Amino acid sequence: MQMNFCSHCGQPVRLVIPDGDNVQRHVCVACGTVHYQNPKIVAGCVPEYEGRILLCRRAIEPRLGYWTIPAGFMENGETTQDAARREAAEEALAEVEIGSLLAVVHVLHADQVHVMFRARLPAPQFGVGRESLEVMLCDEAGIPWDDMAFRSVSFALRRYLDDRRNRVEQHHFTTIDFRRQPPG
Amino acid sequence: MQMNFCSHCGQPVRLVIPDGDNVQRHVCVACGTVHYQNPKIVAGCVPEYEGRILLCRRAIEPRLGYWTIPAGFMENGETTQDAARREAAEEALAEVEIGSLLAVVHVLHADQVHVMFRARLPAPQFGVGRESLEVMLCDEAGIPWDDMAFRSVSFALRRYLDDRRNRVEQHHFTTIDFRRQPPG
Numbered sequence: 093m094q095m096n097f098c099s100h101c102g103q104p105v106r107l108v109i110p111d112g113d114n115v116q117r118h119v120c121v122a123c124g125t126v127h128y129q130n131p132k133i134v135a136g137c138v139p140e141y142e143g144r145i146l147l148c149r150r151a152i153e154p155r156l157g158y159w160t161i162p163a164g165f166m167e168n169g170e171t172t173q174d175a176a177r178r179e180a181a182e183e184a185l186a187e188v189e190i191g192s193l194l195a196v197v198h199v200l201h202a203d204q205v206h207v208m209f210r211a212r213l214p215a216p217q218f219g220v221g222r223e224s225l226e227v228m229l230c231d232e233a234g235i236p237w238d239d240m241a242f243r244s245v246s247f248a249l250r251r252y253l254d255d256r257r258n259r260v261e262q263h264h265f266t267t268i269d270f271r272r273q274p275p276g
Numbered sequence: 277m278q279m280n281f282c283s284h285c286g287q288p289v290r291l292v293i294p295d296g297d298n299v300q301r302h303v304c305v306a307c308g309t310v311h312y313q314n315p316k317i318v319a320g321c322v323p324e325y326e327g328r329i330l331l332c333r334r335a336i337e338p339r340l341g342y343w344t345i346p347a348g349f350m351e352n353g354e355t356t357q358d359a360a361r362r363e364a365a366e367e368a369l370a371e372v373e374i375g376s377l378l379a380v381v382h383v384l385h386a387d388q389v390h391v392m393f394r395a396r397l398p399a400p401q402f403g404v405g406r407e408s409l410e411v412m413l414c415d416e417a418g419i420p421w422d423d424m425a426f427r428s429v430s431f432a433l434r435r436y437l438d439d440r441r442n443r444v445e446q447h448h449f450t451t452i453d454f455r456r457q458p459p460g
Contacts, residue, residue: 093283099283170382
């Protein structure tokens with residue numbers, strides 16, 4: 093959302109390049125506070141139970157009705173693993189054990205960094221969280237690739253399956269930038 | 277910095293738990309905007325030239341006068357590798373080649389995630405950037421462990437040296453929380 097006012101003193105902000113900086117920032121005309129904007133972390137996981145993967149169909153925008161792995165914005169005071177575990181509990185009512193780092197996806201058009209982990213679902217116990225329409229365990233052949241919510245999720249799932257086939261657990265970086273390469 | 281006013285409309289905010297949430301947020305009393313606060317990413321690298329490591333002595337607070345690897349806040353529109361490379365250029369006037377992921381440090385008391393990479397300095401060319409007092413290439417025996425700026429930096433350096441000794445390039449997660457375990 094557009095920043096118009098200083099969150100510290102309530103007076104208007106202007107977009108200027110502060111002394112010693114080289115990027116435009118929102119700076120308060122009254123108290124001089126510089127308001128930096130930085131990428132946010134989205135943490136998620138690929139929970140597996142006996143070879144099948146836990147997927148959620150989104151009940152919220154963006155991408156309502158499309159499929160995703162449990163993932164969401166990291167909160168202050170938690171680790172990326174904590175955040176991934178919490179999102180699985182919230183979206184799929186699933187208590188997962190977070191494993192190794194799977195993917196780091198720079199989503200440049202959204203100012204987000206997606207950090208995805210492998211995870212183990214110890215028992216086939218899950219449900220439909222309030223941000224989900226439907227939650228399912230599905231085998232590789234059943235993954236709805238054409239109805240995935242986000243390209244970062246497809247990337248993480250494909251790397252997960254490739255690595256599983258090769259019996260390795262690597263981590264994978266990639267960058268998605270719809271400013272240059274529009275979706276579709 | 278304390279949030280007192282809505283950055284969208286300029287009216288006061290209150291700390292409340294929004295409907296469907298379970299965490300206190302700053303919510304505008306006038307336009308209802310919920311202002312989320314999330315961890316920031318600090319990206320950095322351990323640049324090596326012929327076995328020696330590039331360190332910077334900080335010219336700015338916090339920890340002015342103490343030693344660090346080049347590192348700083350990730351900006352919107354860049355990857356974590358871009359950010360690590362840019363910080364080496366700014367703080368040490370060094371053009372580095374970013375390598376593998378070295379460390380992810382959750383700094384819970386600061387609401388930061390530090391992401392550190394290995395890096396190669398192709399030539400012994402560097403200088404003193406405006407946020408540094410001094411920049412040096414030092415061998416393992418010369419690292420000023422007692423004068424390091426941040427525990428995340430010491431962690432990354434130790435893991436770097438251990439892995440180098442063992443001829444592996446692993447990545448290492450850790451959590452630092454001065455809310456429970458004060459420094460010193």
